[in-house]
Amino acid sequence: MPFSQNDIRTLVLIAGSEKPSNPRILRETLGLQRETVSRLITHLVKMGLVERRGREAILAGTPPAEAFKLLYFSHRATPLHKILSLRRVELLARLDQTPRSLGDLAAETDIPVDTLYGYLKGFLRVGAVSRSRQGKAYCYSFNFKLWPELKDFVTALLEYQVLRLVPREALIIKSYEDSVIFKSIRQQDATITSFSAYEDYGIDLGLWDNYYTLPKRELSLQEVFVHSLDSAWEPSQKLFCALFYLKNRNKLDAIDHPVLSNLKAVLQGERISGYPTLEDIEDRTDLYDIKL
Structure with missing residues (x-):
């Protein structure tokens, strides 16, 4: 399930807190209703990124949660909610060192071209993606030099979601x-x-x-x-x-x-x-x- 911007904003607050996060503090900081914050925490728990400790929330001890913590502390000045929300994680998973055109990425992800272009513009703005020209088309590749932690988080998150599907008795x-x-x-x-x-x-x-x-x-x-x-x-x-x-x-x-x-x-x-x-x-x- 894709992240909303508020999902990521909540996760950032929990990851950056030195002690368990109180829902009241989260509500006041985010300017959201109690029900909304509760729903956000529940979603992050289902994604394996957050754990409940009584009424409070802490970062989970899972691989994707640890990867997000490293991402957060490596890029604290970056608005992560703008590069991880909606279907951006899906796009980031497809981007690698091989340059791909807008058309190729649209075919691989089934994300509308206009939406895809908006995502890529945002990635270019923070340096997460590099752009090169091949013939008449612009091609995009992931910038591993500047954003290895971002790729590590996306990879860990997707792997964790898939592995959770496998029955316990299976190999x-x-x-x-x-x-x-x-x-x-x-x-x-x-x-x-x-x-x-x-x-x-x-x-x-x-x-x-x-x-x-x-x-x-x-x-x-x-x-x-x-x-x-x-x-x-x-x-x-x-x-x-x-x-x-x-x-x-x-x-x-x-x-x-x-x-x-x-x-x-x-x-x-x-x-x-x-x-x-x-x-x-x-x-x-x-x-x-x-x-x-």
């Missing part, structure tokens, strides 16, 4: 910027992926573990394959990846992943420690009507 395989893959013996209210999704593409592995991703969403064949590459810890699992690759080679050949690079070498006859041999793969191809 997390990998956390991405805005999603996570995990496995569980039990069925979960999540999207099937990795080896568990191979059955949808003609390769039924009959595994005990179920592989999932959250948040729930529709996955492409390429996403399923990348998830399986990231899940392939054992030679047998890498063999599964090889079979899936061979069955869908024309759609997967462009994927850049170290496990896939090694599997391609294996398919050329090279022997690599921790990977199946070409003979191992050949023994399984007939089972799934796969041709080398």
Whole structure:
């Protein structure tokens, strides 16, 4: 859920306080009603940034809260509520060292171009973003030299929100910027992926573990394959990846992943420690009507 400006203003006051923050002091400082302040604190608690201590509020001990504290003390003069509110966090998560045009960012975030331009102007004003010209278009990239703490906070916040979705009994395989893959013996209210999704593409592995991703969403064949590459810890699992690759080679050949690079070498006859041999793969191809 995006932050409002008052969310961030409240968080700044709590982070900068040497003792637990009293709601009355917050109301007086922010000029807000009691119900509004209570709602703001509740939202920050749900986001993992604030904890209640009796009637008072303190900064939580979570990774995103610690990252925000570092951000606040590194940029105390900056109005953080103007660079973290609304959908700005979503945009900051997409910005990195690779310059992107306004059109590219709009396509990636689905934020209206006019709104996006306003956000970027604000980022440029405080130096959080750099702008360069490529042809006729301006491109934008994140300024890691001046604002590493901002990027660290956004990353920690999004990772924390995703990890909170994973059931306690599940084993997390990998956390991405805005999603996570995990496995569980039990069925979960999540999207099937990795080896568990191979059955949808003609390769039924009959595994005990179920592989999932959250948040729930529709996955492409390429996403399923990348998830399986990231899940392939054992030679047998890498063999599964090889079979899936061979069955869908024309759609997967462009994927850049170290496990896939090694599997391609294996398919050329090279022997690599921790990977199946070409003979191992050949023994399984007939089972799934796969041709080398």
